[in-house]
Amino acid sequence: MFLSCKKSEVVVELSVLATASEGAFEDQRREPSGPSQGQRDLWTLQQLRERSMSAVQEVESGTGITLLRLSMGADEVTLFNAISAVASYASQLRALSAKVNLDDQKLVQFVWTNALNSASFSSHKLAFELGAVLFNAATLLSTTGRATVMSIDPAHRGTFPAAIKAACNALLTAAAAFQEIKTVFPLSQDSACIDFTPAVLDALEAVLIADAQELFLKKAVFDNMSPSTIAKLASGTAETFRRAYTLLAASSINGVFPAYWIQLARGKLGLYEGISFYNQSKVVAATSDAGFYGIQIAWLRAAQNALKSVHVEVFDGGANLAMRILKGVTGADTSAGFYFQESLNRVKAEVMATMEFVNGVLVPAEKDNDIIYVESVPALSALTMPTAAIMVKPDIAPLFDIYITNKIFPPLFETLTPLYIRQSQERYLKVRTEHLQPIEDLQTATTNCRTGLASINLPNAIESVFKPDSQILLEMQQTVMRDCVGDAERNGQVPPLAHMMQSAASLLLSQRDKTVQLLRAARAALDTEEAEDAEMRHGFGARWARVESTELTRGLREAIGGYADKLDDAQASDAIVLGKVDGNFQNLALLGDEGLLSVLIQGGGGGPLGESGIAAEAASRDEVNKLKGALALLNDLISKRELLFQDVQAAKAADDILPSILEASNGVHVMNEEDVFMANLKKYDAFVETSLASLTTQNNIMALITTRNQKFMEWVQTNERLTKRTEFIADHARGVALFKEIMTNLGAGIEFYTDFEPILKKLLVNCQDFCMTRGIEKKELLAELQQKSISQERQVWDGNLSSLNFKFDHNPPPSAPPPFKRQ
Structure with missing residues (x-):
């Protein structure tokens, strides 16, 4: 192989791509159930990927496919099938990439090994996968082209032109594939994926272009074309190899390519420069211009210098350097070693032959000029260089037109909307959004209008000013019923709020007393038991051998202390x-007194605050009526907009630009896209005009409302009676809030004591149980001590009796009297 293929040993499941691109693979379902056509195409693409991998592996896995075998006609079918498999996969990847954008989805991870340094590189982008496949296609094609070049035999004049054409097409297609990688997956020069860096791809492309250009020169020589044509083609060939040599030897990719690549390019550069100069000398020799002999010698000398230079630099006066270059190559890579050894041998032979030929012409020419013509020989820099005729140009089309023999019918992903169509749809949506901006502005203005009216409290402020006293009184009572009374209402009657507070406070105190008594009883029980224990311990001393109560009650007393602290905190809050x-108490008691509220709201130092007093100011009322009329106009205007907004949403929901875009599409892009968009947007023109008119009307009404509201507020703020009524209503609201706060706090306290009571009851039971147990223990210990005391007294009595030394006859005669019987 001329160059190793990239390898991927990581299994990639392409079917997961079906979840990408907002359902792009689901929108062309052909059956009521089962996978969509797009999903089935992905499965087929998966098979193509696996087949291309297997084909490349077969070519490179030691099956014996080498340039030597290929040059002899062996393994051509295997290599062609590998190119076909890779090209088929690449063509379908291109089709998929053209229709959906999967780069941002990150659904799969493609991993490939570099061909030039065996390092791995991965990416989630589909373009990276396509680039790797194109790289392999280029590698296989370059192998085919070079094998064809090696098999060319000018002696077979019938097949020579066809072989030249086939080799040239393969090389230029490979060059185009390398070139396309830079477009589909551009990378920076410092990327870890060395195969795809611009400098490397440029060098590979340049080498293949130079090889293809070389074939054109061979064909010209084969066809016996004129020296002028050959000189131009040779000059073009030298230029292509000069570019290849420069790019291969670039410092930015130093060490990437083997040295023999660079030396071969340098050798061919010198060879074809020499051939170009030699043929230019023949062109000059055919003219009759004055001084032609000196110019002919100048071209011959230039040819000789070019050939000598490459002979010294590359071949070191022979084949030594070339063979040193090939050391380590032939053993490691038989195919590459054979190709470069053969190529270098051919270049060396041609250089030597051309040098000999040029020298055979130059020596007699210089002798004739010295004796006969005596013309000056210009320097090479003074000569006009032959026009470089470069006849080759990379073309990737053959990769998909020639090598794919088993094309898929119909092609994959035909049911998917092409990417440029989808992008056109997206652009249309943006244009439509801009076109409908007046409607969006109207919606914003509607929201701002409602917010503005709410901020100045219209129309509630108007309603509150002209609300009758009876209505205000009713609302106060309703507020009290809702916020203060709640579930306490009985039969529609409002209980006195003072009674409610008093009842809650009494209940709080009652619950608190219960908890205090419980805690006190628990502490008293322990105190009594400890006092009794201390009394017994004092009376019996060391004989009262049991654990002191203070040690046993430590835990209970700590609990009592903790609960006492909580009660202290609760009492502070109470x-x-x-x-x-x-x-x-007195002020809050008035909240629910309907009679007293009625008197207060209608009385005061300013006189009656009722509706009759307000209505007397007819001028102010007329101004307020105008304000209310403007508000009515605004409400009517806004209510009509709701229908407009609904119609616009319905039009947008039914708006399908796709048919129009497809009709205007030429398969590559949308023709006259802007005209298509504007024609479709005409349906919204009436909505836009209505929106603009409505917005203008709103601005006018809002200006009127602002002016009249300012006058209304000035009147309200300067009316003493309204001010007093407003203050009274605010005081009532604050009273309601205070009542709710107090009742909430009382309720929280009652709940605390209610929840605390069973805890303290349990504590009391524990203390009582402890005291009872200790009482039983005390009785048992007391009885034990008393028994010990009696036993000790008896022992003392018995001892006293024995000390008297009384002797008793226990067997007296029958006639003897009892021992203690009084005589």
Whole structure:
């Protein structure tokens, strides 16, 4: 092989791509159930990928496919099938890439090994996969082209032109594939994927172009074309190898390519420069211009210098350097070693032959000029260089037109909308958004209008000013019923709020007393038991041998202390709440007194605050009526917009630009896209005009409302009676809030004591159980001590009796009297 293929040993499941691109693979379902056509195409693409991998592996896995075998006609079918498999996969990847953008989805990870340094590189982009496949296609094609070149035999004049054409097409297609990688997957020069860096791809492309250009020169020589044509073609060939040599030897990719690549390019550069100069000398020799002999010698000398230079640099006066270059190559890679050894041998032979030929012409020419013509020989820089005729240009089309023999019918992903169509749809949506901006502005203005009216409290402010006293009184009572009374209502009657607060406070105190008594009883039980234990210990001293009560009651007393602290904190909070009750009792008691509220709301230092007093100011009322009329116009305007917005949404939902885009498409892009968009947007023109008119009307009405509202507010703020009524209503609201706060606090306290009571009851039971157990223990220990005391007294008595030394006859005669019987 001329160059190794890239390898991928990581299994990639392409079917996961079906979840990408907003359902792009689902929108062309051909059956009611089962996979869509797009999903089936992905499965086929998966098979193509696996087949291309197997084909490349077969070519490179030691099956014996080498340039030597290929040059002899062996393994051509295997290599052609490998190119066909790779090209088939690449063509379908191109089709998929043209229709959906999967780069941002990150659904799969493609991993490939570099061909030039065996390092791995991965990417989630489909373009990276396509680039790797194109690289392998280029590698296989270059192998085919070079094998064809090696098999060319000018002696077979019938097959020579066809072989030249086939080799040239393969090389240029490979060059185009390398060139396309830079477009489909551009990378920076410092990328870890060395195969895809611009400098490497440029060098590979340049080498293949130079090889193809070389074939054109061979064909010209084969066809016996004129020296002028050959000189131009040779000059073009030298230029292509000069570019290849420069790119291969670039410092940015130093060490990437083997040295023999660079030396071969340098050798061919010198060879074809010499051939170009030699044929240019023949062109000059055919003219009759004055001084032609000196110019002919100048071209011959230039040819000789070019050939000598490459002979010294590359071949070191022979084949030594070339063979040193090939050391380590032939053993490691028989195919590459054979190709470059053969190529270098051919170049060396041609250089030597051309040098000999040029020298055979130059020596007699210089002798004739010295004796006969005596013309000056110009320097090479003074000569006009032959026009470089470069006849080759990379073309990737043959890869997909010639090598894919088993094309898929119909092609994959035909049911998917092409990417340029989808992009056109996206552009249309952006244009439509801009076109409908007045409608969006109207929606924003509607929201701002409602927010603005709410901020100045219209129309609620108007309604509150002209609300009758009876209505205000009713609302106050409703507020009290809702916020203060709640579930306490009975039969539609509002209980006195003072009674509610008093009842809650009494219940709080009652619950608190219960908990205090429970805690006190628990502490008293322990105190009594400890006092009894201490009394017994004092009376019996060391004989009262049991654990002291203070040690046993430590845990219970700590619990009692903790609960006592909680009760102290609760009582402190109670004091604050009960202080609020006492301080606000009289005022809060008025909240639910309907009669008293009625008197207060209608009386005061400013006189009656009722509707009759307000209605007397007819001028102000007329101004307010105008304000209310403007608000009515605004409400009517906004209500009509809702229908407009609904119609616009319905039009957008039914808006399908795709048929129009497809009709205007030429298969590559959308023709006259802007005209297509504007024709489709005409359906919205009436909506836009209505929106603009409505917005103008709103601005006018809002200006009127602002002016009249300012006058209304000035009147409200300067009316003393309204001010007092407003203050009274605010005071009532604050009273309601205070009542709710107090009742909430009382409720929280009652709940605390209610929840605390069973805890303290349990504590009391524990203390009582402990005292009872200790009482039983005390009785048992006391009885034991008393028994010990009696036993000890008896022992003392018995000892006293024995000390008297009384002797008793226990067997007296029958006639003897009892021992203690009084005589």
